Amino acid sequence: MKPASSVLLLTTLTGFGYGLLAWLAVFALCGGLPDSRWFLPVAVVVALAFAGAGLVASMLHLGRPERAWRAFSQWRSSWLSREGVASLVTFPPALGFAVLWWLQGPDSAVAIILGLIAGALGLVTVFCTSMIYASLKPIRQWHNPHTAPDYMLFALFSGAVLLALLLAAWTGKASMAALVALAAAIIAGIAKLAYWRFIDAQPPLATLASATGLKEYGEVRPLDAPHFTENYVLREMGYRIARKHAAKLRRFVVFAAFLLPAVLAALAALGAAPLAASLVAALFTALGLFTERWLFFAEATHVSTLYYGR
Amino acid sequence: MTSLPQPAPNAKKLGLVIDLDTCVGCHACAVNCKEWNTGGHSAPLPDHQPYGEEPDGVWFNRIHSFEAGCGSSSKTVNFPRSCLHCENPQCVTVCPTGASYKREEDGIVLVNADICIGCKLCSWACPYGAREFDELAGVMKKCTLCIDRIYNETLPEAEREPACVATCPSRARHFGDFNDPESKVSKLVAARGGVDLMPELGYKPVNKYLPPRKASIPTKPQEQGGGTGNALLRLLDKVLSR
Numbered sequence: 001m002k003p004a005s006s007v008l009l010l011t012t013l014t015g016f017g018y019g020l021l022a023w024l025a026v027f028a029l030c031g032g033l034p035d036s037r038w039f040l041p042v043a044v045v046v047a048l049a050f051a052g053a054g055l056v057a058s059m060l061h062l063g064r065p066e067r068a069w070r071a072f073s074q075w076r077s078s079w080l081s082r083e084g085v086a087s088l089v090t091f092p093p094a095l096g097f098a099v100l101w102w103l104q105g106p107d108s109a110v111a112i113i114l115g116l117i118a119g120a121l122g123l124v125t126v127f128c129t130s131m132i133y134a135s136l137k138p139i140r141q142w143h144n145p146h147t148a149p150d151y152m153l154f155a156l157f158s159g160a161v162l163l164a165l166l167l168a169a170w171t172g173k174a175s176m177a178a179l180v181a182l183a184a185a186i187i188a189g190i191a192k193l194a195y196w197r198f199i200d201a202q203p204p205l206a207t208l209a210s211a212t213g214l215k216e217y218g219e220v221r222p223l224d225a226p227h228f229t230e231n232y233v234l235r236e237m238g239y240r241i242a243r244k245h246a247a248k249l250r251r252f253v254v255f256a257a258f259l260l261p262a263v264l265a266a267l268a269a270l271g272a273a274p275l276a277a278s279l280v281a282a283l284f285t286a287l288g289l290f291t292e293r294w295l296f297f298a299e300a301t302h303v304s305t306l307y308y309g310r
Numbered sequence: 311m312t313s314l315p316q317p318a319p320n321a322k323k324l325g326l327v328i329d330l331d332t333c334v335g336c337h338a339c340a341v342n343c344k345e346w347n348t349g350g351h352s353a354p355l356p357d358h359q360p361y362g363e364e365p366d367g368v369w370f371n372r373i374h375s376f377e378a379g380c381g382s383s384s385k386t387v388n389f390p391r392s393c394l395h396c397e398n399p400q401c402v403t404v405c406p407t408g409a410s411y412k413r414e415e416d417g418i419v420l421v422n423a424d425i426c427i428g429c430k431l432c433s434w435a436c437p438y439g440a441r442e443f444d445e446l447a448g449v450m451k452k453c454t455l456c457i458d459r460i461y462n463e464t465l466p467e468a469e470r471e472p473a474c475v476a477t478c479p480s481r482a483r484h485f486g487d488f489n490d491p492e493s494k495v496s497k498l499v500a501a502r503g504g505v506d507l508m509p510e511l512g513y514k515p516v517n518k519y520l521p522p523r524k525a526s527i528p529t530k531p532q533e534q535g536g537g538t539g540n541a542l543l544r545l546l547d548k549v550l551s552r
Binding site: 001061062063064065067068070071072073074076077078079080081084132135136137138139206208210211212213216217218219220221222224226227229230231232233236237303304305307308 | 314330335337366369374375377378379380391402403408409425426427429430431436437438439445449505509512
């Protein structure tokens with residue numbers, strides 16, 4: 001599948017944003033945030049800015065972006081529509097969380113309840129995003145039990161890294177969030193390794209023989225293609241460029257997205273230059289997860305390309 | 311509404327039967343499809359660089375050729391590929407706007423180009439690669455089963471069939487109602503063992519493909535040597551063959 005940068009940005013940035021929102025709610029509930037009326041509102045704005053940037057990027061993927069509002073209508077059947085609805089519904093309670101915290105301080109129960117609602121809705125949005133991919137039967141690398149939990153884990157991981165950075169920037173000290181980021185990096189990394197193991201062992205969904213209904217004649221081989229140049233189906237679904245670099249890129253993802261952030265988060269948790277460590281960890285997490293998402297598309301194969309012998 | 315309709319009790323199930331035994335791979339169906347539909351319901355079907363280095367464009371019907379089997383029983387099979395108007399079309403249910411829909415009355419799967427946002431998700435959901443994106447209009451396009459021919463009262467009744475069916479010189483394409491057991495398409499499927507493409511994916515395609523017949527016509531082995539012509543020509547043949 002062609003990795004369109006708009007979709008890669010959408011899925012990684014909303015992961016950072018809604019992941020951060022979820023952790024802010026949890027830390028607010030547990031009293032793990034700085035005793036300041038400003039930290040939480042600023043952090044919520046950062047979370048919504050990440051999510052909003054992802055949603056704006058996704059509009060660039062559309063052939064007719066001016067009609068994007070129509071995507072809110074089919075939530076009964078379409079995960080893409082549900083994603084749109086959930087992403088917007090998250091904003092009012094998140095803003096309420098920030099405003100009430102600012103007005104009433106960290107003891108405001110209503111603020112924390114609104115925060116928990118917003119955090120949950122944010123994670124629902126990430127789940128809807130993951131189900132867009134997990135529900136597509138023609139793509140075996142997406143339509144499997146790994147996709148949805150992986151998206152949730154990556155969102156919680158990137159959100160924790162971002163929270164650790166914000167806390168380090170605010171207090172200049174080691175924080176609980178760095179420990180959470182360390183644990184999340186390890187769990188998310190293991191999940192990604194398990195995913196690759198799974199897709200590498202997966203049998204193909206169909207064969208050219210079943211795709212043509214010619215099973216009883218034995219093996220079926222492509223002879224002549226309908227056209228000599230690429231068409232939409234081949235460009236969109238038959239994307240092959242740089243799939244050959246997949247092994248190298250997988251190693252880069254393990255290093256940049258999970259290993260290095262885990263080490264840096266451990267340093268930050270121990271109090272060794274928490275701000276610098278958290279900042280570098282966040283930058284590498286972003287770069288690593290963007291590459292991870294690129295691979296998620298580039299390594300995905302679509303059954304329709306069987307007709308072209310791909 | 312992109313939820314699938316409950317078919318009415320007297321609803322039709324319109325679709326095609328494609329006979330892989332008689333298809334000669336001439337591409338006439340693809341060309342007539344393009345010709346009709348570039349002025350029809352989903353018009354236009356744009357072309358990019360039609361006379362250039364990398365010609366490309368939107369087509370609803372693409373003709374592949376495959377080799378099946380090995381040895382003397384192997385076949386060369388020409389294989390037209392287009393929308394199968396599935397009974398369980400995921401391309402419809404994934405649509406976030408309701409632009410992609412399945413008609414209750416006859417099961418035809420269509421795109422409403424006026425509300426399509428061009429997210430391309432429907433094309434990802436189709437295992438048959440039947441949908442093609444119109445980059446110029448920014449919307450998805452697909453086979454309409456020539457809805458503007460089959461119900462077109464300005465056409466003579468005999469011409470109210472899809473363009474691909476009307477034009478096929480070897481009568482390898484048939485159009486009709488699969489809900490009517492007496493229709494030509496139902497009878498053909500029953501008689502010839504019509505099959506679904508990729509039944510394992512569960513889309514329940516309406517269009518059926520008739521597999522090539524296994525019977526082959528016995529032919530005499532070709533004669534060896536100069537069995538023809540007179541002595542002079544045989545000699546000439548020998549000399550020239552040296």
